[in-house]
Amino acid sequence: MxxxxxxxxxxxxxxxxxxxxxxxxxxxxxxxNRAFCDTFAVSEDETRCRMxxxxxxxxxxxxxxxxxxxxxxxEHNAVTDFRVEHEFESIGKRVMxxxxxxxxxxxxxxxxxxxxxxxxxxRQRHELEGRREFxxxxxxxxxxxxxxxDWDLRVQxxxxxxxxxxxxxxxxxxGRLIYExxxxxxxxxELREALEKxxxxxxxxxxxxVEHEFExxxxxxxxxxxRRLDHLDLIILAIRDVTEQREHERRQHVFMRxxxxxxxxxxxxxxxxxxxxxxxxxxxxxxxxxxxxxxxALSRAQDLLLKSPDEDVEFAEIVRVELEAVGAERGKTYFxxxxxxxxxxxxxQAVAMALHELATNAGKYGAxxxxxxxxxxxxxxxxxxxxxxxxxxHGASITETHNNRRxxxxxxxxxxxxxxxxxxxxxxxxxxxxxxxxxxxxxKRSALWSDFSTNTGS
Amino acid sequence: xxxxxxxxRLLILEDDYLAALDLQQLIEDFGGTVVGPVGRLEQAVDLSxxxxxxGAILDVRxxxxxxxxxxxxxxxxxxxxxxxxxxxxxSMESEFNDVPLLSKPLExxxxxxxxxxxxxxxxx
Numbered sequence: 001m002x003x004x005x006x007x008x009x010x011x012x013x014x015x016x017x018x019x020x021x022x023x024x025x026x027x028x029x030x031x032x033n034r035a036f037c038d039t040f041a042v043s044e045d046e047t048r049c050r051m052x053x054x055x056x057x058x059x060x061x062x063x064x065x066x067x068x069x070x071x072x073x074x075e076h077n078a079v080t081d082f083r084v085e086h087e088f089e090s091i092g093k094r095v096m097x098x099x100x101x102x103x104x105x106x107x108x109x110x111x112x113x114x115x116x117x118x119x120x121x122x123r124q125r126h127e128l129e130g131r132r133e134f135x136x137x138x139x140x141x142x143x144x145x146x147x148x149x150d151w152d153l154r155v156q157x158x159x160x161x162x163x164x165x166x167x168x169x170x171x172x173x174x175g176r177l178i179y180e181x182x183x184x185x186x187x188x189x190e191l192r193e194a195l196e197k198x199x200x201x202x203x204x205x206x207x208x209x210v211e212h213e214f215e216x217x218x219x220x221x222x223x224x225x226x227r228r229l230d231h232l233d234l235i236i237l238a239i240r241d242v243t244e245q246r247e248h249e250r251r252q253h254v255f256m257r258x259x260x261x262x263x264x265x266x267x268x269x270x271x272x273x274x275x276x277x278x279x280x281x282x283x284x285x286x287x288x289x290x291x292x293x294x295x296x297a298l299s300r301a302q303d304l305l306l307k308s309p310d311e312d313v314e315f316a317e318i319v320r321v322e323l324e325a326v327g328a329e330r331g332k333t334y335f336x337x338x339x340x341x342x343x344x345x346x347x348x349q350a351v352a353m354a355l356h357e358l359a360t361n362a363g364k365y366g367a368x369x370x371x372x373x374x375x376x377x378x379x380x381x382x383x384x385x386x387x388x389x390x391x392x393x394h395g396a397s398i399t400e401t402h403n404n405r406r407x408x409x410x411x412x413x414x415x416x417x418x419x420x421x422x423x424x425x426x427x428x429x430x431x432x433x434x435x436x437x438x439x440x441x442x443x444k445r446s447a448l449w450s451d452f453s454t455n456t457g458s
Numbered sequence: 459x460x461x462x463x464x465x466x467r468l469l470i471l472e473d474d475y476l477a478a479l480d481l482q483q484l485i486e487d488f489g490g491t492v493v494g495p496v497g498r499l500e501q502a503v504d505l506s507x508x509x510x511x512x513g514a515i516l517d518v519r520x521x522x523x524x525x526x527x528x529x530x531x532x533x534x535x536x537x538x539x540x541x542x543x544x545x546x547x548x549s550m551e552s553e554f555n556d557v558p559l560l561s562k563p564l565e566x567x568x569x570x571x572x573x574x575x576x577x578x579x580x581x582x
Contacts, residue, residue, distance in 0.1 A: 265477070268477045272476035275480050279483070346473075415475060422498060
């Protein structure tokens with residue numbers, strides 16, 4: 001090989017943008033090109049005529065490279081895309097694909113090593129994969145149903161929430177036109193309008209409300225959010241099912257109305273209690289003494305109603321609360337006997353008022369006023385759902401004066417239950433105390449008498 | 459209190475006994491005669507058919523139903539109707555827009571004003 005040949009090959013080397021190094025058979029660097037020097041931040045002087053493995057403090061002494069040069073190239077004259085990863089002192093980690101070729105020049109071995117530095121390409125590939133993974137995981141983690149659509153509205157993919165919510169499989173979804181999904185049940189006029197009219201004009205729409213009856217799922221109210229991804233020719237469609245939320249709001253609204261109604265009714269009761277008490281009072285002090293306990297009784301009835309989650313209240317509990325409020329003790333000054341029975345709110349309120357007045361009168365003039373006096377309280381219901389309650393005092397001494405004193409309390413005892421629930425109430429004063437028998441029809445709705453009548457046989 | 463309801467017979471339908479009693483006494487204080495008070499719709503319907511009435515005060519919501527059917531019947535017969543409700547004004551069926559409304563709890567002057575306007579006949 002002559003001098004002009006060398007210049008010729010050196011010129012070729014110089015024009016190639018890929019790093020190239022030419023080694024002798026003993027692995028001494030004969031030549032490197034400009035691209036090599038640029039890529040590995042070295043000068044030609046630092047490189048030429050040096051042993052490969054000594055270069056830059058031995059940083060080219062790479063096990064993989066040794067293997068390539070010493071083993072592989074002995075068997076093959078040419079090797080392509082031999083991958084080498086190495087941490088260089090000066091330029092950091094590099095991923096390289098090596099193309100090596102062994103040849104003979106002037107009777108000596110020469111090795112041409114072309115280095116394809118793919119470090120940046122690898123980094124981008126990793127980043128891209130990372131982004132794709134991020135996007136996929138993100139989409140799958142979202143609880144809204146997500147559809148990725150092509151421009152022609154075919155489903156490219158859907159997330160788990162979509163499959164779960166609308167009970168379809170990827171096989172019957174991917175590649176299909178959105179309108180064909182689930183037997184065409186996504187062929188919704190509002191959806192067509194949104195995807196075909198709104199989306200082409202704007203690049204997105206938000207909270208577009210669609211109401212639709214789905215087979216097997218029933219009527220659903222959905223909010224649709226869409227984004228056009230112009231660079232990818234894709235559309236992302238997010239579907240948020242707000243059916244439950246709407247139902248919750250509706251219930252909340254009804255509940256608030258009910259609450260307001262109840263508050264107004266309670267205020268109305270308070271007004272009435274004040275007014276009735278005033279009519280039977282001769283002075284403010286007397287008014288207040290009588291009004292306070294009545295207000296407390298009203299409050300106790302509310303407590304009972306709010307305590308039970310289903311608002312039905314056990315009758316024995318009403319008896320206990322009202323009797324204990326006037327200081328009576330079960331087994332000593334009162335005896336209660338009857339089956340388990342739950343009363344709905346209206347019944348509870350009516351019965352609690354009557355019981356309160358009975359207990360108050362017993363404390364003022366009757367069996368709870370005298371030592372040794374007691375009250376027998378019993379109740380039962382029959383198969384027709386008629387409830388009867390009996391109150392019988394013993395040991396009191398009722399005088400003629402008491403008998404003539406029929407005020408608001410007696411009025412409540414005799415009328416509150418019949419007025420509110422139907423039925424009758426007989427209130428009698430005997431010599432040794434009061435007797436009261438209240439009978440009214442139970443409401444089948446929630447009184448539970450039908451359930452219990454078979455169990456208790458009472 | 460002026461007895462401007464003298465010789466007037468008013469039906470009261472209100473299922474809450476305390477509220478009914480309160481209204482009854484107020485009407486009587488104004489000189490009126492109360493038919494009832496009753497707490498259940500059937501009783502009120504029976505009374506409205508058997509008694510001469512100069513007006514009716516009806517609680518709108520009764521246990522599980524409303525007093526609307528009775529209100530219609532009375533309005534058709536020319537008997538003045540006043541609704542009584544714990545619901546907020548404006549929650550009434552639109553066909554009853556012209557029916558005066560008393561809100562719970564009762565307020566004496568407002569009750570008097572509504573009764574004078576709706577029920578009271580000019581004195582002869």
